[in-house]
Amino acid sequence: MRSIWNGAISFGLVSIPIKLVNATESHSISFRQIHTEDGGRVRYRKVCELEDREISQAEIGKGYEDADGTIIPITDEDLAHLPLPTAKTIEIVAFVPAERIDPLQMDASYYLQAGGAPAAKPYTLLREALKRSNKVAIAKFALRGRERLGMLRVVEDAIALHGLLWPDEVRAPEGLAPDTKVTVSDKELDLADALMDTLGEIDLDELHDEYREALEEVVAAKAAGEAPPESPEPARSGKVLDLMAALEKSVREAKESRGEEPGEVRQLPQRKSARAAPKQTGGKKSTARTAKSTPTKKTAAAKKTTAKASQGTKKTASAKKATAAKKTSAKKTTARKRSA
Numbered sequence: 001m002r003s004i005w006n007g008a009i010s011f012g013l014v015s016i017p018i019k020l021v022n023a024t025e026s027h028s029i030s031f032r033q034i035h036t037e038d039g040g041r042v043r044y045r046k047v048c049e050l051e052d053r054e055i056s057q058a059e060i061g062k063g064y065e066d067a068d069g070t071i072i073p074i075t076d077e078d079l080a081h082l083p084l085p086t087a088k089t090i091e092i093v094a095f096v097p098a099e100r101i102d103p104l105q106m107d108a109s110y111y112l113q114a115g116g117a118p119a120a121k122p123y124t125l126l127r128e129a130l131k132r133s134n135k136v137a138i139a140k141f142a143l144r145g146r147e148r149l150g151m152l153r154v155v156e157d158a159i160a161l162h163g164l165l166w167p168d169e170v171r172a173p174e175g176l177a178p179d180t181k182v183t184v185s186d187k188e189l190d191l192a193d194a195l196m197d198t199l200g201e202i203d204l205d206e207l208h209d210e211y212r213e214a215l216e217e218v219v220a221a222k223a224a225g226e227a228p229p230e231s232p233e234p235a236r237s238g239k240v241l242d243l244m245a246a247l248e249k250s251v252r253e254a255k256e257s258r259g260e261e262p263g264e265v266r267q268l269p270q271r272k273s274a275r276a277a278p279k280q281t282g283g284k285k286s287t288a289r290t291a292k293s294t295p296t297k298k299t300a301a302a303k304k305t306t307a308k309a310s311q312g313t314k315k316t317a318s319a320k321k322a323t324a325a326k327k328t329s330a331k332k333t334t335a336r337k338r339s340a
Contacts, residue, residue, distance in 0.1 A: 004110075007020070007089055007141070016123050019113040020112060022111075023155075090141040095133060098134075107148075111159075126152075127157070151164055194251050195247060
């Protein structure tokens, strides 16, 4: 791998000569611009506006455009004499746990190669110190015309440098979250957990760029004078408006794709903190039902007692009427006998 920057790591009073090499590479397919009528290449020419002529790369330098449009030439010598300690040095300023680094800050990645035999010992010392501490080093360095923030960590037996954005270069996600009040039920969370468990984990080495592979097939077919392969029709599925139905369907499809029998979607057991509340609620309902049932029975018994008492009262009233009637009849009979 070809180095793109030479300098040193400043680790306190220890200086480690290193070379910076790119840790990543792009496999994307690039295209050329052509004239569609005849297939001729379309090229960009670098032309000086003052002389109106094309110039070579050797004649091109750097310049800063001022607010009034004035161009201020900046030479490589000017940049080499910048009053910065990080111009040719990766200056370690702190050691922090890796969890402190926000992935949003991650930028380009590089490998640090020891610059010769004298650098082997301090390079190994820094690498082993990083391993034992389970921390990463935060550093400043200058590259491609500006000072940058970086993170040093161990990758196998090498030290990697990850460029970091400055904190003020990361935007805050204000106003992006839904402003509508939404309630997610425990059942929906259980189904989401079931879907996550069904999809499971994957070896990242198994992932590959399917778009690039399909594009290579198209290029190969066109070069051979053949018709490019057609993409298969995507499976059409009805719109699922119900979130629960969508989650259940996703779990079934994930199981089918893994060769598992779909069966029924079994919900994961709820967490203890989530189960405590329903149990208490259930207990209260049971207590309420018991409390309600007891008065109901007492009320029914009371009604029966009242009904019996009412019937007894009616019978007593009837008996009294019959006795009064007999007495009246007896008085009339006695009166008739006396008159006779």
